[in-house]
Amino acid sequence: MLVGPSGKPVASVVVPAYKSKATIVGCLDALVRQEGDPAYEVIVVESSGDGAGDLVRARFPGVRVIESGERLFAGRARNRGAEEASGELLLFIDSDCIAEPLWLEKMHRAHRERECAGVAGSILNANPESPISVSSYMTEMSDFYPCGRPAYRKFLCSGNVSYKAEVFRKHGGFDSRVALYEDVELTKRMYRAGEKLLFDPDIRVSHFHRTGFREYYAYEFRRGRGGAIARRNGALMGASWVKYPPLGFLAAPGLLLRKGTVFPCRMLRAYPGDSLRMIRALPYFYAALLVWVSGFLYEVVTGRESAKCRTDSDIKW
Numbered sequence: 001m002l003v004g005p006s007g008k009p010v011a012s013v014v015v016p017a018y019k020s021k022a023t024i025v026g027c028l029d030a031l032v033r034q035e036g037d038p039a040y041e042v043i044v045v046e047s048s049g050d051g052a053g054d055l056v057r058a059r060f061p062g063v064r065v066i067e068s069g070e071r072l073f074a075g076r077a078r079n080r081g082a083e084e085a086s087g088e089l090l091l092f093i094d095s096d097c098i099a100e101p102l103w104l105e106k107m108h109r110a111h112r113e114r115e116c117a118g119v120a121g122s123i124l125n126a127n128p129e130s131p132i133s134v135s136s137y138m139t140e141m142s143d144f145y146p147c148g149r150p151a152y153r154k155f156l157c158s159g160n161v162s163y164k165a166e167v168f169r170k171h172g173g174f175d176s177r178v179a180l181y182e183d184v185e186l187t188k189r190m191y192r193a194g195e196k197l198l199f200d201p202d203i204r205v206s207h208f209h210r211t212g213f214r215e216y217y218a219y220e221f222r223r224g225r226g227g228a229i230a231r232r233n234g235a236l237m238g239a240s241w242v243k244y245p246p247l248g249f250l251a252a253p254g255l256l257l258r259k260g261t262v263f264p265c266r267m268l269r270a271y272p273g274d275s276l277r278m279i280r281a282l283p284y285f286y287a288a289l290l291v292w293v294s295g296f297l298y299e300v301v302t303g304r305e306s307a308k309c310r311t312d313s314d315i316k317w
Helices: 024-032 052-059 074-084 103-114 131-144 165-170 182-192 213-232 239-243 245-270 272-302 307-311
Strands: 011-017 040-046 064-067 089-093 097-099 118-125 160-164 197-207
Touching (some): 011 074, 024 040, 024 052, 024 097, 040 052, 052 064, 064 074, 089 103, 089 165, 103 197, 131 197, 131 213, 160 165, 160 197, 182 197, 213 239, 213 272, 239 272, 245 272
Antiparallel strands (some): 089 160
8 A cells, every 4th residue: 555645654665766767667657556455655766867757756646756966876865765764664676677566565574474674585587588688687686586485695685675674774774885786785784783684585576687788798897896896895705805906816717607607507497497598698698707807807906996987877776
């Protein structure tokens, strides 16, 4: 039940939106049609000025829109929405994702039954007909395929996740200074503090992945840099690889081998009937790994976040 401004929601759904005019309608249409009992509100935080805010107001009058004249990274946009949220649960979904009808109900039930600080669900590929999309799905989402049983994790991803609002605020929310891996950093921080983090593959959303060569490989280069930055900040294992460049170059082949072996194997286990699609995507996938490692080593060598990495306007959430 979507509630108005005067109602008291049990849950608040926050959607960061940047250049999302093409996908935001599908995302919100699924959110306003959620089935189940919990009363909820939907908050869109828009920071590109592409007209998505006006579109949302016209099509979804029950959805609250927060617009920023300043470009906001995903973590900062989510924090901004959380500041305005009044629900006991904070749910985060990306503007290019489509939630299943019982998504919110299942999130609420998982928190109620498991007493977790955070719950993440699985992410499906919404456009698997594109080999680049399949490659992107392998490189980004292999930890969150829709298979297996609910299990506690050390980290959760931000495209399909919920937190108890009081716990989220206690830990300070997402790191608003970084463009990537802010979800890993927050949940690793929570895990180290003793919070329970659950992955439930039955809580599903479908995500539209990149399909263009240029945008995909440019993003993988930034992800490689982001991976080095996250290691420097302690969010990922391997801080010494970034601190000492020779170690980073020694670690690079191992990273390539691990990702190039583990990710396709995970996809085959999760989607045994889609082996042909995966095979078609492998050339793009291995090229993307080389680009990722190039970005990783570039950051290792330069040892800093350049203005280019932090201000590129085509980073998609």
